[in-house]
Amino acid sequence: MKANGSDAKAKKIVIVGGVAGGMSAAARARRISEESQIIIFERSGYVSYANCGLPYYLGGEIESQDDLIVVTPEALKNKLNLDIRTSSEVVKIDPVSKVVSVKELSTNKIYNESYDELILSVGAAAIRPRVPGIDLPGLFSLRNIEDVETIQSWVDSQHPRTVVIAGGGFIGLEMAEQFVRRGLDVTLVDGKDQVLAPIDPEMAQFVHKELRMHGVKLVLGQSIKGFLPPEGAGDEIPKSCWVLAGDHPPISADLVILGLGVRPEVALAREAGLTIGERGGIRVNEYLETSAAHIWAVGDTIEVRNPINDTWTLIALGGPANRQGRIVADNIFGAKKTYGGTLGTAILRVFDLTVACVGLNEGLLQASKIPYETVYLHPSHHASYYPGAARLDMKVLFHKESGVLLGAQVVGKEGADKRIDVLATAIKAGMTIRDLSELELAYAPPFGSAKDPINLAGMAGTNVLDGLVEQVQWHQIPALDSDKTCLVDVRTKGERDRGFIPGSVHIPLPELRQRLSEIPKGKDIVTYCQSGQRSYNASRLLRQSGFSVRNLSGGYLTWSTMQPANERMEVTPQPVQVLAK
Numbered sequence: 001m002k003a004n005g006s007d008a009k010a011k012k013i014v015i016v017g018g019v020a021g022g023m024s025a026a027a028r029a030r031r032i033s034e035e036s037q038i039i040i041f042e043r044s045g046y047v048s049y050a051n052c053g054l055p056y057y058l059g060g061e062i063e064s065q066d067d068l069i070v071v072t073p074e075a076l077k078n079k080l081n082l083d084i085r086t087s088s089e090v091v092k093i094d095p096v097s098k099v100v101s102v103k104e105l106s107t108n109k110i111y112n113e114s115y116d117e118l119i120l121s122v123g124a125a126a127i128r129p130r131v132p133g134i135d136l137p138g139l140f141s142l143r144n145i146e147d148v149e150t151i152q153s154w155v156d157s158q159h160p161r162t163v164v165i166a167g168g169g170f171i172g173l174e175m176a177e178q179f180v181r182r183g184l185d186v187t188l189v190d191g192k193d194q195v196l197a198p199i200d201p202e203m204a205q206f207v208h209k210e211l212r213m214h215g216v217k218l219v220l221g222q223s224i225k226g227f228l229p230p231e232g233a234g235d236e237i238p239k240s241c242w243v244l245a246g247d248h249p250p251i252s253a254d255l256v257i258l259g260l261g262v263r264p265e266v267a268l269a270r271e272a273g274l275t276i277g278e279r280g281g282i283r284v285n286e287y288l289e290t291s292a293a294h295i296w297a298v299g300d301t302i303e304v305r306n307p308i309n310d311t312w313t314l315i316a317l318g319g320p321a322n323r324q325g326r327i328v329a330d331n332i333f334g335a336k337k338t339y340g341g342t343l344g345t346a347i348l349r350v351f352d353l354t355v356a357c358v359g360l361n362e363g364l365l366q367a368s369k370i371p372y373e374t375v376y377l378h379p380s381h382h383a384s385y386y387p388g389a390a391r392l393d394m395k396v397l398f399h400k401e402s403g404v405l406l407g408a409q410v411v412g413k414e415g416a417d418k419r420i421d422v423l424a425t426a427i428k429a430g431m432t433i434r435d436l437s438e439l440e441l442a443y444a445p446p447f448g449s450a451k452d453p454i455n456l457a458g459m460a461g462t463n464v465l466d467g468l469v470e471q472v473q474w475h476q477i478p479a480l481d482s483d484k485t486c487l488v489d490v491r492t493k494g495e496r497d498r499g500f501i502p503g504s505v506h507i508p509l510p511e512l513r514q515r516l517s518e519i520p521k522g523k524d525i526v527t528y529c530q531s532g533q534r535s536y537n538a539s540r541l542l543r544q545s546g547f548s549v550r551n552l553s554g555g556y557l558t559w560s561t562m563q564p565a566n567e568r569m570e571v572t573p574q575p576v577q578v579l580a581k
C-alpha cells in the first residue's frame with residue numbers, strides 16, 4: 001500500500017462487532033479504499049456506543065442515553081458509506097469458502113454473506129460464575145446499552161436501597177461510585193484481600209480508604225459462593241436476594257452487579273477452527289492475523305503479547321482495541337504494520353481519587369522471575385508552596401541491573417493522570433529509571449515542581465542503582481531480627497506522636513549528627529521517615545560515619561498502609577515535601 005493508499009484494491013470486508021475495534025477498523029478501511037464494500041454485523045441494537053461511559057450514565061453524570069451513542073448507523077452510512085446491520089448475529093464462519101452465516105435477530109432468518117477479508121472484533125463476555133442462584137432476578141452485568149436499559153428499568157421498578165457489587169475491578173469500582181452517587185447503600189465483595197488486582201496491595205489500601213470514606217462497605221477475601229432468594233434466609237422484607245460470600249454472613253441486596261471480569265468471546269472462532277491460545281483468547285500474529293488466512297482479530301477477544309515479560313496475556317481496554325482496528329485495516333490493504341503488544345495502561349476515578357497503573361506489578365514480576373527494584377514516593381502533585389497541593393502516592397518498578405522501567409502505579413487526588421502517561425510513554429520507549437531524572441517536563445507552580453515527581457522517581461531509583469542507598473521494603477520489616485537491627489525514626493516529634501513502627505528509636509534528623517553515639521555500632525541500621533526522603537539523607541550520613549545502613553522505601557506512609565490498624569490510624573493526607581538530592 002502506498003502512503004496515500006492510492007493503490008488499494010477494492011475488497012469486500014466483513015466486520016463482526018461494531019464498537020471499539022470494529023468501528024475503528026471500518027473507518028480506517030473506508031479512508032484507505034473508497035471502492036471497498038464494508039459490512040458490519042452487530043448483535044446488539046447499537047453500534048459505536050460508548051461502553052466506557054455506561055457506568056456514568058447509570059449514575060446520572062451522563063444525563064442522556066443518546067450521549068452514549070458516539071455516532072448512529074445513519075450518520076455512519078452518510079459519512080463513511082458503511083453497511084451497518086444491527087441486531088444481526090454472526091453464527092458461523094466458513095474460512096474455506098470465506099462465508100459467514102448471519103442470524104437476523106428480529107426474524108430469526110439466517111443468511112450467508114461472503115467476504116474477502118473478515119475482521120473479528122467481538123469483544124468479551126462478563127463472567128457469570130456457575131454458583132447457586134446466579135439466575136435469580138436482580139443480578140446484572142454491564143457490557144452494553146441493553147444491559148444499561150435492563151438495570152435502569154430494575155432501578156425504576158424496584159427502587160433498590162442496597163446494592164452488592166461482586167468484584168472490585170474497574171467496572172465494579174465505577175459502579176460502586178455511581179450507586180453511592182444515587183444514594184444507595186453499597187457493599188463491594190471481592191475474593192482477594194484487595195480491590196484492583198493490577199495494582200499491588202499496599203497501593204490498593206489508598207483505594208480502600210477512599211471507598212470506606214464514601215460509605216462503601218468492603219467485604220474482602222470472600223469469594224462469591226451463591227445467591228439465595230429472600231425466603232431462603234427468612235427475611236420478612238422482600239429483597240431480590242441474599243449474597244453468600246465466603247464465611248461472611250449473608251448480605252442483603254436489592255440489586256447485584258456482577259463485575260467479576262470478562263472472558264474473550266471465542267465460541268465463533270473456536271468453531272471455525274481458529275487457534276485459541278492458552279489464556280483463552282484468539283491467537284493472532286504480529287500483524288493481528290488469526291491462524292486462518294484472511295481472518296483478522298482485534299480487541300478484547302484476542303491474546304496480546306505483554307512486551308515486558310514477553311508472554312501472552314488478556315487485556316480488555318478501549319485504547320488497544322481502537323489502535324488494533326486501525327492496524328488491521330492498513331494490513332488488509334497490504335501494509336505490514338505490526339502491533340507492539342499491550343502494556344495495560346489504565347486509569348480509574350474512585351470518588352476523589354485517581355488510580356492509574358502501567359506495566360507489571362510486583363506479583364507479576366515475581367511470577368515472571370524478573371529481578372526488580374522498587375521506589376515509592378509521596379510527593380506533592382505541584383509545588384508544595386502553591387495553594388492546593390495534593391499528595392501523590394507513587395510506586396515505580398525497574399530492572400535491578402539495567403534500570404529499564406517495568407511498571408508503575410500512581411494514586412492521588414490530582415496529577416496522577418499526567419504522571420502515568422509520562423511513565424507509560426517512557427516504558428513504551430524502553431527508557432530506564434535513570435532517564436526519568438533527566439526528563440524535561442513542563443513546570444510552573446500551579447502545574448508541577450521544578451523537580452517533577454517523575455524526576456524524583458528517577459533520582460531515587462538512580463541512587464539505588466548507583467549504590468548510594470540500600471533499601472528495605474515495607475513487607476521486609478516484620479522479618480528484621482531485632483537483636484541485630486536497629487530501626488531509627490528520623491521524623492519530627494509531632495509525626496512520631498501520630499504513630500511509629502514498633503521497636504524503633506527516635507532521633508529527629510536535625511539532631512542525628514549530635515546523637516550518633518546513641519546508634520548501636522554493631523547493628524544493621526534501618527532508617528525511616530514519613531516518605532523515605534529525609535531518612536535517605538540520614539542513611540547517607542550514617543553510612544559515611546561507618547554504619548551499615550538501609551533505608552525504608554516509601555517510609556512510614558507506605559509501611560502504615562498495610563498495618564491492621566490502618567483503618568483507624570489517620571494517615572496524614574498532607575503532601576510530603578520532597579527534596580531529592
Ligand SMILES: Cc1cc2nc3c(=O)[nH]c(=O)nc-3n(C[C@H](O)[C@H](O)[C@H](O)COP(=O)(O)OP(=O)(O)OC[C@H]3O[C@@H](n4cnc5c(N)ncnc54)[C@H](O)[C@@H]3O)c2cc1C
Nearest residue numbers: 017019020021043052089090122123299300316317318321
Ligand atoms: C462498562 C464498561 C466500562 C469500560 N470502561 C473502560 C475505560 O474506562 N477504559 C478502557 O480502556 N476500557 C474500558 N472498557 C473496556 C472497553 O470498552 C473494551 O476494551 C473495548 O470496547 C473492546 O473493544 P472490542 O471491539 O474488542 O469489543 P466491544 O467494544 O465490546 O464490541 C464487541 C461487539 O461485538 C458484538 N458481537 C459479539 N459477538 C457477535 C456476533 N457473533 N455477531 C455480531 N456481533 C457480535 C457485541 O455485541 C459487541 O457490541 C469498559 C468496558 C465496559 C463494559
